[in-house]
Each structure stands twice: as structure tokens, then as C-alpha cells.
Amino acid sequence: MTTIQRTAVLTGATSDRGIGITTARRYAREGWGVVILDLDGEKSAKVAAEIGNEFNVPAYGHEIDVANEASVTTAQAAVAAEVAAGNLPPVGALANIAGITSPVPFLETTLELWHKIMDVNATGTYLVTKAFLPDMIGNGWGRIVNMSSVSAQRGGGVFGKVPYSAAKAAILGLTKALARELGTTGVTVNAITPGAVDTNIRVGSTEEQEAAINAGIPLGRNASTEEVASVITFLSSEDSAYLTGTVVDINGGSHMH
Ligand SMILES: NC(=O)c1ccc[n+]([C@@H]2O[C@H](COP(=O)([O-])OP(=O)(O)OC[C@H]3O[C@@H](n4cnc5c(N)ncnc54)[C@H](O)[C@@H]3O)[C@@H](O)[C@H]2O)c1
Numbered sequence: 125m126t127t128i129q130r131t132a133v134l135t136g137a138t139s140d141r142g143i144g145i146t147t148a149r150r151y152a153r154e155g156w157g158v159v160i161l162d163l164d165g166e167k168s169a170k171v172a173a174e175i176g177n178e179f180n181v182p183a184y185g186h187e188i189d190v191a192n193e194a195s196v197t198t199a200q201a202a203v204a205a206e207v208a209a210g211n212l213p214p215v216g217a218l219a220n221i222a223g224i225t226s227p228v229p230f231l232e233t234t235l236e237l238w239h240k241i242m243d244v245n246a247t248g249t250y251l252v253t254k255a256f257l258p259d260m261i262g263n264g265w266g267r268i269v270n271m272s273s274v275s276a277q278r279g280g281g282v283f284g285k286v287p288y289s290a291a292k293a294a295i296l297g298l299t300k301a302l303a304r305e306l307g308t309t310g311v312t313v314n315a316i317t318p319g320a321v322d323t324n325i326r327v328g329s330t331e332e333q334e335a336a337i338n339a340g341i342p343l344g345r346n347a348s349t350e351e352v353a354s355v356i357t358f359l360s361s362e363d364s365a366y367l368t369g370t371v372v373d374i375n376g377g378s379h380m381h
Pocket residue numbers: 135136137138139140141142143144161162163188189190191221222223224225244248271272273274317318319320321322323324325326
């Protein structure tokens with residue numbers, strides 16, 4: 125077996141048809157150890173074990189609520205203990221993928237909904253990054269990939285409305301400011317802005333809504349989760365060394381700027 129040198133930590137990577145699980149499999153295929161962090165701890169462990177067995181890489185799963193600081197601290201400590209015990213290689217990449225959306229029109233939103241969408245998407249990215257960053261800085265190497273959305277750039281237009289666009293835009297600001305601050309530490313921070321991706325996140329959207337989305341995409345279709353995963357693992361690789369504070373569009377041409 126090849127020596128696995130680094131571990132990729134992914135949040136939001138247990139959803140069956142999600143971007144996270146496809147990305148976790150891709151990391152494993154490329155020879156990374158894999159950590160799956162998601163709301164359901166048992167499912168996280170199960171998905172991790174399946175990926176570990178299939179690709180013969182170290183893998184570990186743990187519960188996390190990215191919006192809850194205590195939960196994030198607990199999850200990071202559990203991962204650090206696995207690394208210290210030699211069960212996982214050091215954490216080299218963090219993919220902040222966990223996210224939720226909402227199609228509720230602005231005047232129908234509640235403050236509670238606003239906070240929920242901001243908490244999971246933006247605050248979650250902040251908390252998880254803050255928890256895993258010190259070890260990456262200590263190792264002098266790291267890759268952080270944050271999940272934004274084309275909605276942040278063009279004011280929605282896919283499914284999520286105002287709170288989602290605002291939260292995903294906050295992630296772009298976080299990404300750029302942190303990239304600048306980390307400078308020469310060896311840790312890069314980048315964001316991706318997918319357009320419509322073929323997952324379960326838009327469950328509830330109608331055929332008409334889906335047709336309208338596709339009509340606005342020059343490539344005429346949603347992205348596959350693999351087409352997003354490949355960009356995330358590229359941004360986690362040695363090859364992306366000179367990219368930091370970058371926003372990579374994956375939108376089939378639906379937003380050119
Ligand atoms: N699917 C799209 O069209 C699309 C487009 C652009 C961006 N995105 C973003 O990509 C990411 C993944 O989306 P997806 O389509 O795979 O969605 P998904 O719903 O299939 O997966 C989201 C995952 O996040 C997890 N999650 C939700 N809240 C969490 C929390 N508080 N703590 C930990 N985990 C939590 C869920 O359990 C799930 O595994 C999201 O951030 C989403 O906003 C999706």
C-alpha cells in the first residue's frame with residue numbers, strides 16, 4: 125500500500141447524492157486519508173469506513189454540527205486524537221462543504237431562518253476553519269477549500285434566496301481575508317462557486333423551476349458532483365500552490381464575469 129501522507133477533513137459529506145461524499149471518495153482515490161464530519165455521527169463513521177475499505181486509506185468519521193462551537197471543538201479534538209495515535213496522517217486539507225439553502229422569498233423570511241442559514245453556511249465555515257487551522261499552520265502546509273455558490277455572485281437565481289446568497293457571499297469575504305492574513309504560512313484558502321449541481325439540496329423544487337435553471341446555463345445541464353469534487357481536490361493539491369484567495373467558478377457558463 126502506498127504511504128498516505130495527508131488527511132482531508134470534509135464537513136457535510138454523508139448525503140447520498142451530495143457533493144461531499146463524492147469529494148470524499150475522490151480524495152481517497154487520490155491517496156488521501158479521509159475524515160467525514162456530518163450531523164449524524166453513526167452515518168459519518170459508516171461512510172468513512174466504506175470509503176476507507178474501498179480505497180484502502182485511513183478513514184474516520186465523527187459527528188459535528190458546524191454551527192455549534194462546542195460540537196466543532198469536540199470533533200476537532202477527536203480527529204487530533206486519531207492523528208496523535210497514528211491512525212490518521214496529519215490533516216492537510218479542509219473542505220468546508222456543509223451547507224443548507226432556502227427558497228423562501230425575502231419578505232416571508234423570519235429572523236430565525238436568517239440565522240439558521242447564516243449559522244450553518246457562514247459561521248460553520250468560520251468555526252471549523254478556526255478549529256483545524258492551527259495544526260495546518262504548525263505543519264507549515266494546508267489547503268482550505270470553502271463552498272460558496274454562484275448565488276453569492278449573481279444574487280441567487282438557482283434556488284436559494286436572500287439569506288443563502290448573503291451567507292455564501294460572507295464565505296467569499298472570509299476566504300479572501302483569511303488568505304491574505306495567512307500569507308506565507310503554507311496554508312492556502314480558496315473558494316468555489318458552483319451553479320446548479322445534481323444533488324438532493326433542491327428537493328422540493330418543481331420541474332418548471334429545474335427547467336428554468338437549465339435554460340440559463342450555456343452548457344444546458346446541472347454539474348455532476350464529480351465535476352465539483354475534481355476542483356476541490358485540485359485546490360487541495362500541490363499543483364494549486366500559487367492559488368490563494370481565489371474563487372473558482374463551476375457554473376457551466378451561467379455566470380461569466
Ligand atoms: N447542489 C447545488 O446545486 C449547489 C450549488 C452551489 C453550492 N452548493 C453547496 O454545496 C454544499 C453541499 O451541497 P449538496 O448539494 O451536496 O447538499 P446536500 O444537502 O446533499 O448535502 C449537505 C450536507 O451538509 C450536511 N449538513 C447540513 N447542516 C449541517 C450542520 N449544521 N453541520 C454539519 N453538517 C451539516 C448535511 O447533513 C449534508 O450531508 C452546500 O454548502 C451547498 O450550499 C450546492
